[in-house]
Amino acid sequence: MKEKDEFECTVLEVKMIEGHGTTIDVILVNGSLKVGDTIILAGFNGPIVTKIRALLTPQPMKELRVKGEYLHHDELHGAMGIKIAAPDLDNALAGGELYKAETEDDIQDHIDEIEETMVAFTDKYIK
Numbered sequence: 001m002k003e004k005d006e007f008e009c010t011v012l013e014v015k016m017i018e019g020h021g022t023t024i025d026v027i028l029v030n031g032s033l034k035v036g037d038t039i040i041l042a043g044f045n046g047p048i049v050t051k052i053r054a055l056l057t058p059q060p061m062k063e064l065r066v067k068g069e070y071l072h073h074d075e076l077h078g079a080m081g082i083k084i085a086a087p088d089l090d091n092a093l094a095g096g097e098l099y100k101a102e103t104e105d106d107i108q109d110h111i112d113e114i115e116e117t118m119v120a121f122t123d124k125y126i127k
Helices: 104-125
Strands: 008-017 021-030 032-034 038-041 048-051 054-058 070-073 075-077 080-085 098-101
Touching: 008 080, 008 098, 038 104, 054 075, 075 080, 098 104
Parallel strands: none
Antiparallel strands: 008 021, 021 080, 032 075, 038 048, 038 098, 054 070, 054 080
C-alpha cells in the first residue's frame, strides 16, 4: 500500500508520564513524524505550537496505554499509535487533529484552522 501525500494524525489522549512530562497519544494515520518536527494542536487556551522532543512506542506486544519502558524513535511512519513528548502539552485537548508544519505560513494556516474549528464547535455546542 502506498502512502498518501496528505498528513493525517489524531490526538487520542493527554496524560502525564513520569520522566517525560505531559505527553499525547496519537494515531498517525498517514505520513511521518520525526523528532524536531513542529506540530500544532488544539488546547484549552487556544492552539498549541511546539516541537517534538521524543517519539515513543510501547515494547513489542504491549499496549500504548500500559505503563512501562518505551522505545525511542527518530522518525515514524503511519499507520500506528505513537506517544509524543513535547513542551507545552499541559493544556492539550484530546479528540482533535494534530498538524505538522514545515514553514511559518504552514504554522499560521493550521492555527487559523484550529481556531475556526474551535469557534464552530463553541457556537454549535456551548451556548
